[in-house]
Amino acid sequence: MQGGQASGTADLDQLVRSAREQIAAAPDEATLEQLRIDLLGKKGVMTATLRGLGSLPADQRAARGARANDVKNEIESMLTARTGALADARLETIGEREWMDVTFVPALARRGHLHPLSLILRDVKAIFSRIGYEVALGPEVEDDFHNFEALNIPAEHPARDTMDSFYLEGSPLLLRTHTSPVQIRYMQAHQPPIRIIAPGAVYRRDATDPYHGSQFHQVEGLCIDEDIRFSDLKGTIEYFCRSLFGADRRIRITGDHFPFTEPSAGAAVSCGICGGAGCRSCKGGWLEILGSGMVHPQVLRNGGIDPARFSGFAFGAGLERLAMLKYKIADLRAFLDDDVRFLRQF
Ligand SMILES: [Zn+2]
Known part of the structure; x- marks a missing residue:
């Protein structure tokens, strides 16, 4: 989803659906950050869409601008929610992956001995x-x-x-x-x-x-x-x-x-x-x-x-x-x- 593909004529509903699927499927926080750049960054889809408003007829411009702002906010909150969910999941599973048995007593290093x-x-x-x-x-x-x-x-x-x-x-x-x-x-x-x-x-x-x-x-x-x-x-x-x-x-x-x-x-x-x-x-x-x-x-x-x-x-x-x-x-x-x-x- 690169910025060049989008324009003022981008189907905003289709954009929201696509963004929702990708955000939900993002496996980690690095992937989410890349999505944030692709969707909302300076060269992102939303920026291009908002810029494209200027070429619309005046009677369509206000309604479509309001809808575009809603979509932008919706994507932001989806990204924030997914980031929070991933962080929660990481904290939950860390207990399984990085557990430590505090009752474990390791074998002491054996010191040598002079003959x-x-x-x-x-x-x-x-x-x-x-x-x-x-x-x-x-x-x-x-x-x-x-x-x-x-x-x-x-x-x-x-x-x-x-x-x-x-x-x-x-x-x-x-x-x-x-x-x-x-x-x-x-x-x-x-x-x-x-x-x-x-x-x-x-x-x-x-x-x-x-x-x-x-x-x-x-x-x-x-x-x-x-x-x-x-x-x-x-x-x-x-x-x-x-x-x-x-x-x-x-x-x-x-x-x-x-x-x-x-x-x-x-x-x-x-x-x-x-x-x-x-x-x-x-x-x-x-x-x-x-x-x-x-x-x-x-x-x-x-x-x-x-x-x-x-x-x-x-x-x-x-x-x-x-x-x-x-x-x-x-x-x-x-x-x-x-x-x-x-x-x-x-
Ligand atoms: Zn003796």
């Missing part, structure tokens, strides 16, 4: 950073010198039997059996004072049982300076163990043997379950947690450090063991499983 090995490593890093230690890292694929020779473990040395290794096929390189090669590499690159901890994965061809896996994690420490003594090692072990396990723990230091330290010592903390009386979780009230000792003079030399001027101590612990003791985890293999229920406990 116990990450938690324990965070603790260890924080404890040692407070006394000036830095974190040092090194390669997991090592050569024989850094993994064995420089640590006083030559070929045929019995210590190699306890570190049954993974060698790369067709290569003398191996997956490191401990994090000690990081100490050698750090000594080669730095002169004392040295205070580092070296955390990371290590690999041994052990059977996988509740206490051993072919991949596990260690954290080692190394402190080298002038006049470092065994009493410094003892104080550091006590500080570390009590920071990690609690100030009430007692510390036991016993003689041990490692090729790379002299003298060597093992450290144990009193059992947190039985308080040191002895129970199924401990060995006579004690839990062994680390090996340590004064760095062997030859190891210092292998790292490029003069043992006549500097001395130092080193210690190493299994991160899994620390986490098992701190969080009371029974089976080492749980660390490698993908059971999220395990993680949520900590």
Whole structure:
């Protein structure tokens, strides 16, 4: 229904009927607005009709003008009524289309959880950073010198039997059996004072049982300076163990043997379950947690450090063991499983 079609001769009754049908059939407010423009706008049918009145004979002009005004008003009220009806209908159906169940409780977003090995490593890093230690890292694929020779473990040395290794096929390189090669590499690159901890994965061809896996994690420490003594090692072990396990723990230091330290010592903390009386979780009230000792003079030399001027101590612990003791985890293999229920406990 474009304006050009209409003129002063337009059949007004026919126009009203047509407009009524179209307005009643308009499905939405946008269609109604377009009809309003087509019918009543500046270029609309009614405007053209009213303009056309001027060409009529004078005796017809008044009657037809009055009728045209009535038609214009009628169309306006039809448009207004239909607009109101559509708005009412929209409000009525919105309850059906956009309803909301206010009793519905959505599932909460699940937060992730740090692995116990990450938690324990965070603790260890924080404890040692407070006394000036830095974190040092090194390669997991090592050569024989850094993994064995420089640590006083030559070929045929019995210590190699306890570190049954993974060698790369067709290569003398191996997956490191401990994090000690990081100490050698750090000594080669730095002169004392040295205070580092070296955390990371290590690999041994052990059977996988509740206490051993072919991949596990260690954290080692190394402190080298002038006049470092065994009493410094003892104080550091006590500080570390009590920071990690609690100030009430007692510390036991016993003689041990490692090729790379002299003298060597093992450290144990009193059992947190039985308080040191002895129970199924401990060995006579004690839990062994680390090996340590004064760095062997030859190891210092292998790292490029003069043992006549500097001395130092080193210690190493299994991160899994620390986490098992701190969080009371029974089976080492749980660390490698993908059971999220395990993680949520900590
Ligand atoms: Zn116990």
